[in-house]
Amino acid sequence: MVDTANAESHLKDDPSRRDFIHIAAVTGAVGGVAALAWPLVDQMNPSGDTLALATVEYDFSKVALGQQVSINWRGKPVFIRHRTPAEIAKAVADDHAAMPDPQTDEARVKPGKADWLVLVGVCTHLGCVPGFGGGEYGGWLCPCHGSVYDTSGRIRHGPAPKNLAVPDYAFTGPTKVKIG
Amino acid sequence: MSGHPPSTYEPKTGIERWLDARLPIVRLAVDLMDFPTPKNLNYWWTFGGILAVCLVTQIVTGVILAMHYVPNADMAFNSVEHIMRDVNYGWLVRYIHANGASMFFLAVYIHMARGMYYGSYKAPREVLWLLGCIIYLLMMATAFMGYVLPWGQMSFAGAVVITSLFSAFDQVIPGLGTAITTWLWGGFAVGGATLNRFFSLHYLLPFMIAGVVVLHIWALHVPGNNNPTGVEVKSKQDTLPFHPYYTVKDGFAIVAFFVLFAWFVFFAPEALGHVDNQTPANPLVTPAHIVPEWYFLPFYAILRSIPQKLFGVLAMFGSIGMLFALPWLDTSKVKSMRYRPSARIFFLLFVATTVLLGWCGGKEPDDMVMTMGHTATGDPTGFSVVWFSRILAVYYFAYFLLVLPILGLRETPTQVPANISTPVLGGAAMPAGSAAQAEKKG
Ligand code: HEM
Ligand code: FES
Numbered sequence: 001m002v003d004t005a006n007a008e009s010h011l012k013d014d015p016s017r018r019d020f021i022h023i024a025a026v027t028g029a030v031g032g033v034a035a036l037a038w039p040l041v042d043q044m045n046p047s048g049d050t051l052a053l054a055t056v057e058y059d060f061s062k063v064a065l066g067q068q069v070s071i072n073w074r075g076k077p078v079f080i081r082h083r084t085p086a087e088i089a090k091a092v093a094d095d096h097a098a099m100p101d102p103q104t105d106e107a108r109v110k111p112g113k114a115d116w117l118v119l120v121g122v123c124t125h126l127g128c129v130p131g132f133g134g135g136e137y138g139g140w141l142c143p144c145h146g147s148v149y150d151t152s153g154r155i156r157h158g159p160a161p162k163n164l165a166v167p168d169y170a171f172t173g174p175t176k177v178k179i180g
Numbered sequence: 181m182s183g184h185p186p187s188t189y190e191p192k193t194g195i196e197r198w199l200d201a202r203l204p205i206v207r208l209a210v211d212l213m214d215f216p217t218p219k220n221l222n223y224w225w226t227f228g229g230i231l232a233v234c235l236v237t238q239i240v241t242g243v244i245l246a247m248h249y250v251p252n253a254d255m256a257f258n259s260v261e262h263i264m265r266d267v268n269y270g271w272l273v274r275y276i277h278a279n280g281a282s283m284f285f286l287a288v289y290i291h292m293a294r295g296m297y298y299g300s301y302k303a304p305r306e307v308l309w310l311l312g313c314i315i316y317l318l319m320m321a322t323a324f325m326g327y328v329l330p331w332g333q334m335s336f337a338g339a340v341v342i343t344s345l346f347s348a349f350d351q352v353i354p355g356l357g358t359a360i361t362t363w364l365w366g367g368f369a370v371g372g373a374t375l376n377r378f379f380s381l382h383y384l385l386p387f388m389i390a391g392v393v394v395l396h397i398w399a400l401h402v403p404g405n406n407n408p409t410g411v412e413v414k415s416k417q418d419t420l421p422f423h424p425y426y427t428v429k430d431g432f433a434i435v436a437f438f439v440l441f442a443w444f445v446f447f448a449p450e451a452l453g454h455v456d457n458q459t460p461a462n463p464l465v466t467p468a469h470i471v472p473e474w475y476f477l478p479f480y481a482i483l484r485s486i487p488q489k490l491f492g493v494l495a496m497f498g499s500i501g502m503l504f505a506l507p508w509l510d511t512s513k514v515k516s517m518r519y520r521p522s523a524r525i526f527f528l529l530f531v532a533t534t535v536l537l538g539w540c541g542g543k544e545p546d547d548m549v550m551t552m553g554h555t556a557t558g559d560p561t562g563f564s565v566v567w568f569s570r571i572l573a574v575y576y577f578a579y580f581l582l583v584l585p586i587l588g589l590r591e592t593p594t595q596v597p598a599n600i601s602t603p604v605l606g607g608a609a610m611p612a613g614s615a616a617q618a619e620k621k622g
Contacts, residue, residue: 075369
């Protein structure tokens with residue numbers, strides 16, 4: 001132990017010396033703990049092989065007009081819907097109707113490919129997979145808490161805040177689409 | 181009277197003295213058995229013991245299940261089928277574990293309602309109550325993750341919906357919610373990585389519960405038990421040693437409770453389950469009617485009653501948060517509602533409200549409570565389940581935020597007995613204010 005009188009005189013000499021040691025020690029300890037804790041937290045994030053599964057290609061030649069397929073992209077369903085002219089007309093007609101997340105139908109498809117609607121089939125409320133054909137807009141109805149999407153996959157009413165997401169995708173051939 | 185009285189343990193043999201000087205564990209056990217307990221505890225007080233047995237049951241059966249279960253998205257479902265069909269007595273162990281979770285919640289709800297009715301959360305037992313609330317939270321987390329393990333369609337949908345609750349944070353700071361859900365999932369959706377970590381945590385949490393239970397009992401043994409009169413123990417005449425009086429009473433209740441438990445296990449093992457969970461998880465389809473386990477239904481109804489994502493999620497968490505705030509919301513000094521006639525009515529309404537919320541949670545939001553007509557397309561119109569849950573949710577919150585704070589200031593309680601013996605033996609009752617002098621008079 002340091003002699004008290006000694007320590008006090010020492011403090012009088014230079015009080016900031018001791019403060020410096022305290023601050024440096026605490027900063028070092030906090031930094032060390034944080035640096036150690038981060039790997040323990042980050043290990044829960046998607047691993048390298050999960051991240052690598054980024055794209056999937058699909059041949060939609062067998063998807064007839066008015067049909068839809070669900071394919072698995074990064075563990076999530078992606079709907080590829082071959083829309084009928086009636087569905088497209090309905091979606092376009094509603095372009096300027098009041099809705100929670102306004103967007104035109106045109107902005108949700110590739111130019112000249114309005115008959116193909118590609119959507120992430122995950123309800124933007126709490127993640128269930130909406131089913132086609134339910135709800136009063138002729139689009140999708142989520143079985144979990146009743147969110148209703150129209151024929152463009154836009155949220156029309158219910159607890160979901162956003163439209164069904166349009167993933168990054170590109171047509172890689174006359175009957176091929178690449179998602180991701 | 182508070183805390184443990186001076187220890188009565190006297191080591192008799194040399195070995196006992198030797199051990200007592202080094203690790204007084206026998207002394208601890210003897211003192212726990214001798215703990216002075218109010219002599220008027222009724223059967224509502226037996227649920228603590230029942231809960232302890234439930235926890236042990238879950239841990240024993242759970243560790244056995246883990247010997248046969250495979251936490252892998254491709255094999256989990258089949259490994260549970262293997263437990264059911266091939267493992268010797270696997271069906272028994274799994275049915276005890278699955279129904280045990282329900283029995284555990286049944287007991288904890290009764291235990292909590294007991295505390296709310298008799299004012300067990302009030303000073304000096306606030307910490308005891310808070311520890312109980314933490315146990316309840318841990319139980320919910322454990323049961324939720326356990327339900328994901330069989331990897332059926334309901335398991336999967338439940339995992340998706342509950343983890344997605346955190347995506348509501350996207351409405352506070354864009355991207356935050358997505359970052360949290362991705363971190364929880366270990367991927368871009370619920371999948372194998374999620375299942376594997378849920379298994380790890382499902383194994384861990386019950387042991388954390390056991391740790392908090394130790395703190396809960398410690399916090400109980402400082403002020404001692406509350407009792408049906410809510411009047412604190414004043415003298416030794418008010419108490420009995422825990423053993424044999426309450427070991428026998430608790431023991432009888434535990435046996436009775438396990439008769440009910442066994443009835444479920446042997447005669448209705450699937451009554452509380454969902455058929456959709458007999459179908460292996462499929463990320464591309466959500467079953468048409470998804471519902472959580474019965475013990476989560478009231479909260480689920482509150483979530484669904486609000487058509488806005490963030491507020492729905494906040495209301496759901498808030499409804500559980502109310503329990504934590506309870507000790508500071510109730511302004512009445514009278515603990516037991518035996519002496520609060522109007523509080524008693526509000527409390528019974530509250531219990532009815534939670535049960536009815538649970539009923540709403542099991543229905544479709546657009547189902548009708550009362551059908552009054554039909555739309556052009558033939559759908560029924562009238563008083564719908566969503567509206568019913570909205571009214572109920574309002575009362576749920578009002579009970580905590582309006583009734584308890586205001587009632588305590590305005591009501592006139594009936595006469596609170598001077599000590600816990602008077603209601604039994606007869607004798608002068610005293611107004612609430614003079615309870616402090618009871619010791620001198622008695
Ligand atoms: C607080 C105590 C516990 C609760 C409330 C609880 C609850 C549950 C629930 C609700 C299930 C789903 C049952 C079903 O529908 O199949 C489950 C499954 C499972 N639990 Fe637990 N559990 C607890 C403790 C434990 C412990 C300590 C272990 C030890 C490893 C464990 C291991 C398992 C396993 C391996 C499964 C999957 C097999 C199955 O689904 O039957 N549990 N648990
Ligand atoms: S998850 Fe679709 S409405 Fe809630």
